[in-house]
Amino acid sequence: MRVLPDGADGDLALALAGTIAHDGQGGVADHFAEDTDIDAWLAAHFPGLPPRTREEAERLRSIRFAARSAFAAAVAPHPASRVERQRRMSDEEAGERLAAAVNALDPEWTVMVGDDGVRRSLTSAAAGQVLVEGTLALAVLDFLTGPLAPRLRSCQAPRCVRYFVQDHGRQQWCKASCGNRARVARHAERQR
Numbered sequence: 622m623r624v625l626p627d628g629a630d631g632d633l634a635l636a637l638a639g640t641i642a643h644d645g646q647g648g649v650a651d652h653f654a655e656d657t658d659i660d661a662w663l664a665a666h667f668p669g670l671p672p673r674t675r676e677e678a679e680r681l682r683s684i685r686f687a688a689r690s691a692f693a694a695a696v697a698p699h700p701a702s703r704v705e706r707q708r709r710m711s712d713e714e715a716g717e718r719l720a721a722a723v724n725a726l727d728p729e730w731t732v733m734v735g736d737d738g739v740r741r742s743l744t745s746a747a748a749g750q751v752l753v754e755g756t757l758a759l760a761v762l763d764f765l766t767g768p769l770a771p772r773l774r775s776c777q778a779p780r781c782v783r784y785f786v787q788d789h790g791r792q793q794w795c796k797a798s799c800g801n802r803a804r805v806a807r808h809a810e811r812q813r
C-alpha cells in the first residue's frame with residue numbers, strides 16, 4: 622500500500638501542466654512530444670517506475686490534456702491560456718477522465734482522530750501506470766478543489782502559456798520577465 626500525496630499545494634499539478642510551455646519564439650513547446658521526454662519526466666516525478674509502453678505514454682498525454690482543460694475551466698471567468706483557448710477537452714470529458722484515473726486507484730481512506738485534530742490520508746495498492754495516472758489526476762483534483770484554486774490564473778503575457786497561483790490579488794503575470802514583455806508589447810501597441 623502506498624500513501625497518496627495530498628496535491629493541494631499544486632506542485633505536482635502545475636508540474637504536469639508546465640510540460641506545455643512557450644518555446645521562446647512565439648510557439649508552444651511540448652515537453653511530452655517524444656515518448657523519451659515522458660520517460661525523463663516520469664523518472665523525475667515517479668522514480669523507480671518500470672518502463673512504460675507506447676500506449677501508456679499516450680494515456681499520460683490524455684491525462685495532461687484533461688488536466689489543462691480542467692485548469693482552463695477553473696480560471697473562469699478569467700481567460701484560459703491560449704493553448705486551451707484553441708483546443709480543449711469538453712468539461713464533461715475532462716471530469717470523467719480525471720475521475721476514472723482516481724477511481725482506478727481504488728483508494729482507501731484512513732482517518733486519524735486525536736488530540737491534534739482530525740487528519741486523513743488516502744492509500745492505494747495500485748502500481749505502475751495506474752498509480753501514476755491516478756496520482757496525477759488526484760493531484761489535479763486536490764489542487765483545483767483546494768484552497769489555492771481561487772488564485773489560479775493563466776498568464777496572458779505575449780507567448781506565455783503558463784498557469785500560476787497568484788501571490789496577491791493584482792498579480793497578472795506568472796513571473797517578472799512576462800510582465801516586462803507585456804509592458805513592452807503594450808508600449809509598442811501605443812506607438813502604432
Ligand SMILES: [Zn+2]
Pocket residue numbers: 776777778781782783794795796799
Ligand atoms: Zn507568463
